[in-house]
Amino acid sequence: MRAADPQKLDDLMGRLVGDVGASVTGALIVLGDQLGLYKAMADGKPVTSQAMAARTGFKERYVREWLAGQAAAGYVDYDEASDSFSLSPEQAMAFAEEDSPAFFAGAFEVVQSMWVDEPKVEEAFRSGKGLGWHEHSTCLFRGTERFFRPGYNTHLTATWIPALDGVEDKLLQGASVADVGCGHGSSTILMAQAYPKSRFFGFDYHGPSIERAREAAEQAGVGDRIVFERASAKDFPEGKYDLVTMFDCLHDMGDPVGAGRHVKEALAADGSWMIVEPFACDSLKENLNPVGRIYYGASTMICTPASLSQEVGLGLGAQAGEMRLRKVALDAGFSHFHRATETPFNMVFEVKS
Template identity: 50%
Template sequence: MDQIKNNTIDAAKLDLIVSRAIGDLSAGYGGVMVSIGHRLGLYKAMAKAGRISSHQLAAITGCAERYIREWLGSQVAGGYVIYDAASHSYELPAEHALVLAQDDSPVFMAAAWAIPASMWADEDKALDAFRTGAGIPWGDHDGRLYCGVASLYRNAYKASLVAEWLPALDGVIEKLKAGALVADVGCGHGHSTALMAEAFPSSRFRGFDSHQESLDEARQVVATAGGTERVTFETARADAYSGSDYDLICFFDCLRDMGDPLAVAKHAARTIARNGTVMLVEPYAKDGVDDSISPVARMYYAASTTICCAHAISDGGHIVLGAQAGEKRLAEIFRKAGFTRFRRAMATPFNLVLEARL
């Protein structure tokens, strides 16, 4: 306070950072409301109802009206719901429903709030990791992390993987249609595996992950989608999975989590077919910290701090890439592993889609 009185603080700069902090705090509070709305089915009910009162929404969802009324107030204040004062009714616009109510939409984000919830739940582990330098294995996180991550990636993959990303790779679609052998390394819940298997019935797919609980879920995902006779899953490290002569080896949003990505790339070089392709999908990032200033980069850096880097350190920490490694560092890893061709196949606001060949 003395600094402010003595005019050593720029009041405009102070107002700006205070406003930013309040906005962030408001978003954190709002995230709790979004998660509640998602888990209670409030958004889904509103998406089908048009204009609706708090009493009607409470009756439809079986919730207490007084809580519903206050929750709706938070949604209006946050710009998620429109309020009509004349009729005392609320409405979820169709565009908002794509983000908050339709869980198969490519921009659905309501379930993704499970990720920061898990980060808060794991705060003591993160504090200890900061102080000791120890890692945090993927399997040691709060359980909400896995469902949140799967939800965030699943719909993006559904919208883009077969329609856009695979066609951006040289000659891969033709191989998949004819019948290829594919390794999905770090497959997690298997949504990427299932999507490819459904789209290319002549090809065979092997999913690998070191987290057994995720593979249990992956088998259920594939069983629901069909094509189980052409898909297998195996518990294995990314630098030691079985098989050879893979026409396509995929790393979907996972290389950054691995303790020795160079060893992983070298194993891919050993197991790939002569004219095979590595498909690497990582978060969109430029090559310098000063070039990565955006809401998306901030989100990725935060997750990288407590999840990606933490797991890589627990996995040996030989090379800890982080979620904002950038194309240049990723290319260097694959060139050191023996790949002679590395290029950006395409990019989105959230992802880099990269291609490597021997």
């Protein structure tokens, strides 16, 4: 055994204790989210474990332990004098308010899927065959939609589409839009709500996601302006669209260049391809940060196996970076590629012929 530096070992152990605590707390977040415990505290008023149990109908002993764990994590506030717990406005935004720009509980359903599906990914490592998106647990599909939706709510129609050259004017006047890899349809529905004169088509190869998207569109009152169909990125129906969008999915595709070629054929002559991808720099070293840590983890467990399960299996990964994404677009036959805007979590590109 090699000699270890005691101080470096202590530092590493400290980080590991923090990571174990985060992993354990992640399970408690999923539990509280699914049981509606955060929403039961959304008003911010202090509540004892007994009152919470009465309010939710759950056994007090379970509720008390969950509250204590959340207080230890700093995700609920505890007042010793009254032995009560409460959610601050910031905590409520993160855990109880689904439509807030800071809602984060859905992210932990994605993490849940990584733990549940770890044996499948382990086998993919051994066989090299990959693991399709559709082969994951359903918590991944639901969690992905809930994780990305707050960002889309905040940025999609307010800053991302306006950053594209002349696209918003087309949408306001009435345009044809294909949302490829639409999942549960959050992005498609948001655009349909913002641009009622336009017509939208959502495509995804995952049948259950398309079914959920149709239900969500009807619930949102835009079912008459959206057609959701099961189709892949390389065979969705051509329609000379004014805009084709791909939100956080291009890197999951086995043949993103082939998908790009199909987009080029499907676009109108002056149409735009909008690509939204996880934020990443071009060098690995620059991505060694908290956001990169999350995305590399998701890419190892979800994105790269998905790509390797398909034809070509390019395996871009969730931290592909602008240079590799640019190469995909140029190889697909496009000549114009630029970063239109960005957030700490996403890069938004506009691609044109």
